[in-house]
Amino acid sequence: MPLNRMPDGYDPPMSADDALALYEAALASLDQSVRAAATDAWERLPDDPAARAAWIEACFQSVDAQWGEVSDMVACDYVVLNRAAHGFEPGMVVHSDSLSSLSAGHRGAEVLRRLDADGEQAAYGLFVRRMTSMVMNRARSAVRRSAAAAGSGWCRVPERGACWWCLMLASRGAVYESEQTATGTASGGARYHAHCRCTAVEVLDGEPLPARARACVDWYTDKGHFTRDDVESGDFTRATGIPSTSIEERDDKRLGRSRVPDGFTPVLDPAVPTTGVPIVSADDIDVATRGRTITRTRSNGTTVTRYRGGHAHGTGFPGKTEFPPGWTEDDIALAFQLAMACPQWTSLAGDRRRYRRDVHGVIVEVTWYPGPDGAPVIGHCYPLCGAGVIVNSPQGPVAVPWDIGWLDGTIKS
Numbered sequence: 001m002p003l004n005r006m007p008d009g010y011d012p013p014m015s016a017d018d019a020l021a022l023y024e025a026a027l028a029s030l031d032q033s034v035r036a037a038a039t040d041a042w043e044r045l046p047d048d049p050a051a052r053a054a055w056i057e058a059c060f061q062s063v064d065a066q067w068g069e070v071s072d073m074v075a076c077d078y079v080v081l082n083r084a085a086h087g088f089e090p091g092m093v094v095h096s097d098s099l100s101s102l103s104a105g106h107r108g109a110e111v112l113r114r115l116d117a118d119g120e121q122a123a124y125g126l127f128v129r130r131m132t133s134m135v136m137n138r139a140r141s142a143v144r145r146s147a148a149a150a151g152s153g154w155c156r157v158p159e160r161g162a163c164w165w166c167l168m169l170a171s172r173g174a175v176y177e178s179e180q181t182a183t184g185t186a187s188g189g190a191r192y193h194a195h196c197r198c199t200a201v202e203v204l205d206g207e208p209l210p211a212r213a214r215a216c217v218d219w220y221t222d223k224g225h226f227t228r229d230d231v232e233s234g235d236f237t238r239a240t241g242i243p244s245t246s247i248e249e250r251d252d253k254r255l256g257r258s259r260v261p262d263g264f265t266p267v268l269d270p271a272v273p274t275t276g277v278p279i280v281s282a283d284d285i286d287v288a289t290r291g292r293t294i295t296r297t298r299s300n301g302t303t304v305t306r307y308r309g310g311h312a313h314g315t316g317f318p319g320k321t322e323f324p325p326g327w328t329e330d331d332i333a334l335a336f337q338l339a340m341a342c343p344q345w346t347s348l349a350g351d352r353r354r355y356r357r358d359v360h361g362v363i364v365e366v367t368w369y370p371g372p373d374g375a376p377v378i379g380h381c382y383p384l385c386g387a388g389v390i391v392n393s394p395q396g397p398v399a400v401p402w403d404i405g406w407l408d409g410t411i412k413s
Contacts, residue, residue, distance in 0.1 A: 002151050003088040003204070016085040020157070020210055023078040024199060027139060030074065031132055031197065034067050038131040042124050052115075056108040056127070057101070063131055064099035068138045072096045075139035079146045079202060086207045094145035096138045106290075107134070110328070113314055117325035126328060129195060133330075137192065140200040147202040148177045155213045159197040161243045164231040165334060166198045168341060169279075170213050171220035174203040193330045215240040227274075228342045255324075255331065255360035256387060259402050260344060267409050272346035272353045278368050278376035280336045288336070288381040289329050291317055311382045316392055321400060324362065324388025335359040336366045336381045345407045352379060356407055362386030363406045 006012075014022070041059045046052050076093040083090060107130050115123035147154040153174035158166045192198060201210055208214060219236060220226045230236050231244045268274075291310020297303050310317035312332070313325045323332060339357035347354045351369045363386055367379035383389045384406050390397040405411035 003091040012085045019081040026074045034135045038128045057104045060104040067135045071135045071138040075142035086204045092149045094149045096141035143200040153203040157199045157210045157213045164228045168226045170216040171226040173217045258358045260358045266344040269346045271348045277340040284378045285333045321391045335364045339366045
């Protein structure tokens with residue numbers, strides 16, 4: 001339902017900038033509380049391996065019940081304050097959903113896989129990252145849902161020191177969603193990496209974007225692009241005063257460095273766009289990592305099983321490659337997005353746009369094509385080769401070593 005304007009002469013309790021600063025400060029404090037709660041919980045990890053799955057799942061549900069609810073309420077209060085600052089009545093606010101047992105189970109299983117593969121310290125790090133992301137996403141979801149209910153848009157406001165990926169997503173400006181699509185976790189660029197403090201802010205009719213979001217949009221409008229080099233060269237910071245960091249450099253120590261030699265010239269098909277590329281959604285990542293099993297019965301009564309996606313480590317789908325141990329869903333999502341936005345190889349095959357890039361020593365490929373309504377559809381996302389990448393052959397897992405031929409065109413496929 002559209003929002004009504006306040007009566008003439010209305011004096012808002014604070015400015016929109018002050019409301020946003022208060023909101024960001026509250027979320028930063030909340031982030032620290034969640035980290036402390038996660039650390040305290042991890043110190044009580046059961047010694048019995050058989051008890052750990054249920055215990056970790058219960059931890060996620062407990063933190064969501066306490067701190068997730070706080071995150072939701074902080075966001076709803078901010079929505080009202082932001083509307084008032086722009087001269088609108090409070091209107092309807094829509095709360096986010098609490099964590100489902102299914103989602104808690106998925107998070108717990110991911111932590112257990114990390115524990116088995118990489119040990120307690122690595123699993124603890126993932127546990128904390130998943131906790132903080134879960135709680136922060138409650139606030140983002142409440143803003144998106146409230147905006148959709150009011151017929152408003154929302155935009156991503158990058159945190160100070162945001163990485164290139166977040167700044168690039170912010171350059172897309174206002175996103176308008178239906179109440180149905182706003183319930184999703186990653187439509188319209190609403191995907192956030194671990195430890196991300198970027199916020200979602202409602203964009204009200206006729207009102208300007210917050211300053212940091214507007215700077216990103218203006219850069220894209222003026223330059224016609226928003227690339228990693230724009231940020232990591234310092235050009236964007238010098239022009240806007242907004243500091244940034246490199247998410248790839250931050251993760252190099254954990255996952256490894258790119259193996260592409262200095263001076264390598266990307267092999268790019270000019271018919272394949274690298275700006276305005278689609279966002280890899282939560283559903284796309286779920287298929288790419290956990291996969292789907294499709295079983296059909298033939299007319300003769302025999303069954304045929306097909307496997308779609310399933311490239312997370314340990315999935316075991318026949319014929320599929322898998323990412324190395326230690327790669328999280330956030331790592332995989334970022335790798336796919338980087339491949340499309342900053343590719344080192346592209347090709348057009350029919351209506352399929354193909355992108356490849358080395359991310360942390362793993363060469364990944366992503367494809368997309370226009371759907372019946374013209375909207376982009378992600379075709380596939382998977383690792384081609386690299387340290388720790390395996391393919392599930394009939395004889396068992398086989399290593400797929402890194403090969404620059406996937407990028408320089410010497411391997412034809």
